Amino acid sequence: MPEVRTDAIPAVTQKLFEKGFSAFERGNLDIAVDLLARCVVEAPTFARARRFLRIVEIQRVKKTGKKGLLRHLADLAGWPAYLAGKFALRQGKADQALAAAEKLMAVNPLNPAFLAHFVNAARLANLLDAAVATLELAVDASPDHAVLLRELGDLYSEVGNFRMARRVYGRVVALRPHDAATAKLLKDVEAHDSMQSGGWEDTTGTQDSYRSLIKDQAVAKAQDIQAKAVVGGNDLETLVAEQRAAIAKDATNINAYRALLRVYRQNKKYPEAIAVAEEALAVNTADPELDRVLSELKALDFDARIAALKEAGAAGEAGALEAKRNQFVFDDMLARVARYPNDLRLRYELGLQHFEKGAWDDAIQQFQLAQRSPRERTDALYYLARCFRQKGQTDLATMQLETVLEQVPTMDETRKRVLFELGEIAEAAGETARALALYKEIYGADIAYRDIGDKMTRLYKTTPRA
Numbered sequence: 001m002p003e004v005r006t007d008a009i010p011a012v013t014q015k016l017f018e019k020g021f022s023a024f025e026r027g028n029l030d031i032a033v034d035l036l037a038r039c040v041v042e043a044p045t046f047a048r049a050r051r052f053l054r055i056v057e058i059q060r061v062k063k064t065g066k067k068g069l070l071r072h073l074a075d076l077a078g079w080p081a082y083l084a085g086k087f088a089l090r091q092g093k094a095d096q097a098l099a100a101a102e103k104l105m106a107v108n109p110l111n112p113a114f115l116a117h118f119v120n121a122a123r124l125a126n127l128l129d130a131a132v133a134t135l136e137l138a139v140d141a142s143p144d145h146a147v148l149l150r151e152l153g154d155l156y157s158e159v160g161n162f163r164m165a166r167r168v169y170g171r172v173v174a175l176r177p178h179d180a181a182t183a184k185l186l187k188d189v190e191a192h193d194s195m196q197s198g199g200w201e202d203t204t205g206t207q208d209s210y211r212s213l214i215k216d217q218a219v220a221k222a223q224d225i226q227a228k229a230v231v232g233g234n235d236l237e238t239l240v241a242e243q244r245a246a247i248a249k250d251a252t253n254i255n256a257y258r259a260l261l262r263v264y265r266q267n268k269k270y271p272e273a274i275a276v277a278e279e280a281l282a283v284n285t286a287d288p289e290l291d292r293v294l295s296e297l298k299a300l301d302f303d304a305r306i307a308a309l310k311e312a313g314a315a316g317e318a319g320a321l322e323a324k325r326n327q328f329v330f331d332d333m334l335a336r337v338a339r340y341p342n343d344l345r346l347r348y349e350l351g352l353q354h355f356e357k358g359a360w361d362d363a364i365q366q367f368q369l370a371q372r373s374p375r376e377r378t379d380a381l382y383y384l385a386r387c388f389r390q391k392g393q394t395d396l397a398t399m400q401l402e403t404v405l406e407q408v409p410t411m412d413e414t415r416k417r418v419l420f421e422l423g424e425i426a427e428a429a430g431e432t433a434r435a436l437a438l439y440k441e442i443y444g445a446d447i448a449y450r451d452i453g454d455k456m457t458r459l460y461k462t463t464p465r466a
Contacts, residue, residue, distance in 0.1 A: 101121040385399075
């Protein structure tokens, strides 16, 4: 089942990909994963969708910041799919094995055991190019992971790319000098590489890979460029020209505008990105997401100019521009809330602006509206509590914080900061035993959280215990 060109993919699936890509651009990683995963289920040979799916999955797992035991516990969610996939492999059922493998990638695309299963499933489904692309991205994310490097080297050897196998095995041997098995494999592929002629391009010094095997080199190059976060030179011109051509063909193609925005934004060309966002809003005048992006771009442009002034030693000018930036952000937020009064995320963000300015009543009004959104509820309640505390209304503050605790039973950052706030309220009220109990819950999970260690030491000295 070789991978096919994008233009051979059903239009419905391509549309699904565009929606997933748009979600990725907006930072909605969960939605992007869901949509892109549906693409590869509907079209297993859709190489571009699978590649972007893997990129988003890696970004998502890195964003969680989970490591060690926490990462291991999170990965346990994938073991039912892992066992089901193993059974499907033994039965020779490629579709089921690949479906299970994709579920594992959604849990953690950097887990060596999950990756090994994906490789085996892709091999059974005759999708070795997908296996190589997935491992390449994993190695890019964990460049010194010897196990992943060895797996990638084995794949390169399997498909006959001895030049790349040689490089990857060389990295493994450098990391593990006493790995005799890999050292032998390195010698073998060196011999094959020396004998091989005409089948592989010399790729010395480049970010090369199995992509060069794809017959349509133009498609392969385009996929590679589009997958990069930052490009430059001819690559940048190519992407800009490609999206400009799409816009010229259909001026209402919002996805083309979004793609062009992403190119400019990732390459920190904020004035160009701002111009594109304004073009897009002229086409789609009532798009709150585009409106938000335009505001973010203008703030980023301010930030870039401020940084340049600071680097040039113009501290006074930088300070003046920073004040102008802050006023822009506030005024822009007010204007957007007026345009989209039912956007509860905007209400929450405006509440934060009022909170930073110490306008407690204005902030409370916005947070009370924002808490109606399930997505913003816990954060809005937390800041509501902080506003009430600043006003001396600690009973109301405590009520909001205890509501959050009921909704966040696991010890994450939200629960820690709520417990910390409750502890400070109790401590200020002279309820040291209650404060100590609240701080203990944090201390037992994260000894390095803020100044929790100092608080525990102080309260242990002053609080009588039974």
